[in-house]
Amino acid sequence: MNYESIRRRALTAFTLIELLVVIAIIGILASMLLPALGSAKKKADLVQCKNGLKQTGVAMQLMVDENDDFFPGPIDIGVPQSYSRSDATRLGYFLAPYLGYPHPGELAVGQTNIMRVLVCNSYYRNALNSSPVALSNIQARAYCLNWGTGSTADAIVPTKPFGYSNPTVTRPMKHSQLSQYASPTDIWAMTDVDQQLCQAPNWAWYPNLSKRPSHEVQYNRLFFDWHVETVKSPPSVVTTLGYSP
Numbered sequence: 266m267n268y269e270s271i272r273r274r275a276l277t278a279f280t281l282i283e284l285l286v287v288i289a290i291i292g293i294l295a296s297m298l299l300p301a302l303g304s305a306k307k308k309a310d311l312v313q314c315k316n317g318l319k320q321t322g323v324a325m326q327l328m329v330d331e332n333d334d335f336f337p338g339p340i341d342i343g344v345p346q347s348y349s350r351s352d353a354t355r356l357g358y359f360l361a362p363y364l365g366y367p368h369p370g371e372l373a374v375g376q377t378n379i380m381r382v383l384v385c386n387s388y389y390r391n392a393l394n395s396s397p398v399a400l401s402n403i404q405a406r407a408y409c410l411n412w413g414t415g416s417t418a419d420a421i422v423p424t425k426p427f428g429y430s431n432p433t434v435t436r437p438m439k440h441s442q443l444s445q446y447a448s449p450t451d452i453w454a455m456t457d458v459d460q461q462l463c464q465a466p467n468w469a470w471y472p473n474l475s476k477r478p479s480h481e482v483q484y485n486r487l488f489f490d491w492h493v494e495t496v497k498s499p500p501s502v503v504t505t506l507g508y509s510p
Contacts, residue, residue: 307387307480307481309386310385310386310387310479310480311480311483311485311495313385313386314385314386314387314457314479314480314485315485315493315495317382317383317384317385318408318455318485318486318487318493319487319491319493320364320382321356321360321364321382321383321455321487322454322455322487322491322492322493323363323491324360324363324364325337325360325454325491326491327363328359328360328363329440333439334439334440334441335436335437335438335439335440336426336427336428336437336438336439336440337356337359337360337427337437338359338427338428338429338430338436338437339354339427339428339429339430339434339435339436339437340353340354340355340356340358340359340410340427340428340429340430340437341354341355341429341430342409342410342411342412342425342427342429343406343409343410343458343468343470344356344357344383344406344407344408344409344410344455345357345383345405345406345470346379346380346381346383346384346405346406346407347377347378347379347380348361348366348369348377348378348380349369349372349375349376349377349378350369350370350371350372350373350374350376351369351374353369354430356383356410356427357378357380357383360380361378361380364380364382366378366380383407383408384407385407385408385457385479385485387475387479387480388407388457388475388479389407391475391476391477391479405470405473406458406470406473406474407457407458407475407479408455408456408457408458409455409456409457409458409463410425410426410427410454410455411425411426411427411452411453411454411455411456412425413425413426419453419499420452420453421446421447421451421452422438422443422446422452423446424438426438426443426452426454426489440489443489448490449488449489449490450488450489450490450492451488452488452489453486453487453488453489454486454487454488454489455486455487456484456485456486456487456499457478457479457480457484457485457486458474459474459475459476459477459478459479460474460475460476460477461476461477461478462478462484462499480495482497482498483495483496483497484496484497484499486499
């Protein structure tokens with residue numbers, strides 16, 4: 266190896282100071298980019314959640330059209346992301362065929378099917394810890410149906426629009442009946458839910474709710490004209506009822 270080749274190599278090598286400067290610059294860039302990436306991820310989750318609710322709204326309208334104007338029900342107000350052929354108290358049991366999932370009657374006895382459209386990505390990460398097994402837990406719920414003004418004033422409708430199955434069975438309403446209370450545009454049908462919004466510790470699925478809102482202080486809500494809005498800090502539902510809606 267001659268002197269000239271050694272000199273060229275020395276000129277092209279990084280000094281320790283130069284290396285530290287490069288590392289510092291990379292660190293600064295990373296600190297600037299990470300918050301932006303986190304914000305983009307939250308916005309993507311918000312959009313995914315809204316799209317899922319819009320699809321659910323379309324499915325509800327299709328069923329209403331084929332069911333003499335009646336909403337699906339009677340069903341629980343908590344919305345599990347799974348359904349089976351035998352449990353007719355879940356929203357998924359009624360809407361599965363309209364959302365591209367197998368009809369409950371096509372499932373094997375004991376089989377549980379997951380409807381990913383009923384799972385908000387933020388809820389999946391925060392409450393279920395991204396566990397595919399947890400998705401089949403019937404007590405895991407990211408959304409809730411309108412529960413009537415008996416629990417929260419902003420429900421507008423005095424009774425549960427989708428009926429109720431526990432402890433007393435009540436039949437669901439017809440879509441056309443909503444107008445006696447307000448415009449369907451102003452009455453929400455389905456909302457994000459968490460332990461801050463739904464303060465009902467006696468409900469069996471309460472421990473499986475996210476401890477904080479899926480979208481910080483924002484909630485996505487599907488209304489009965491099937492549009493979706495993002496609202497901030499709606500009134501909480503507070504109840505000590507001992508059954509599990």
